Amino acid sequence: MSYKAVIFDMDGTILDTLDDLTGSINHALRLHGFPERRRNEVRSFLGNGMVQLVHLSVPEGSSKESEEAVLAEHARYYPLHSCDLTRPYAGIVGLLEQLKSDGIKTAVVSNKSDSNVRSLVLRFFDGLFDVSIGSTKEFARKPAADMVDLALDRLGVTNAEAVYIGDSEVDLQTAANAHLPMITVTWGFRDREFLQDHGAGVLASSPEEVLQLIRDAKVDH
Secondary structure, three states: OOOOOEEEEEEEEOOEOOOHHHHHHHHHHOOOOOOOHHHHHHHHHHHOOOHHHHHHHHHOOHHHHHHHHHHHHHHHHHHHHHHHHHEEEOOOOHHHHHHHHOEEEEEEEEEEEEEHHHHHHHHOOOOOEEEEEEEEOOOOOOOOOHHHHHHHHOOOOOOOHHHEOOHHHHHHHHHHOOOOOOEEEEEOOOHHHHHOOOOOOOOOOOOOHHHHHHOOOOOOO
16 A cells, blocks of 8 residues: 655654754753753753753753743744754655655644744745644644644545654654554664664665655555
């Protein structure tokens, strides 16, 4: 069976957002007198949205008020600097263009705020996604299946006709919860061994490999 749709995660899958996220969280931490975090620390904190990123970044035992202040500053600062260093991973734009040419629908589903997702898609992938969905208060964040189910509905396909592409343990659980097959990419925010330890079955090391797997439709549920 050939797939009719592909659902992508954003951070670590189609966009390398790590440096801008690190810069933003460190700006917010610095402003409130907290020590900065190393790039690799921030990398390990990503995947569950802005609130969890801030929670893991502030020192353990920080007050709720301090954490909320860091969150507010990060939420203000990041949209202003989300494109400073962020770029699509090599080959991603070509992959999306080829999927479009092949008549395969595409969506991006992210735990980033919906406004940030839409802004980044417009900046880097204008016209290449049929559906873009980010975090809102209306739907539970990944790994809940809610946003993925919404994407499937908007794409007009069933989970038997789609495949999920992501780079983290959050994505692996999301795909499982949404009953979707998954291709796990190895160029993102988690290492190959970590992904395999968390149950990744089909891994791809390049967008070209992702395209071939989609065309071959050899990904199992």
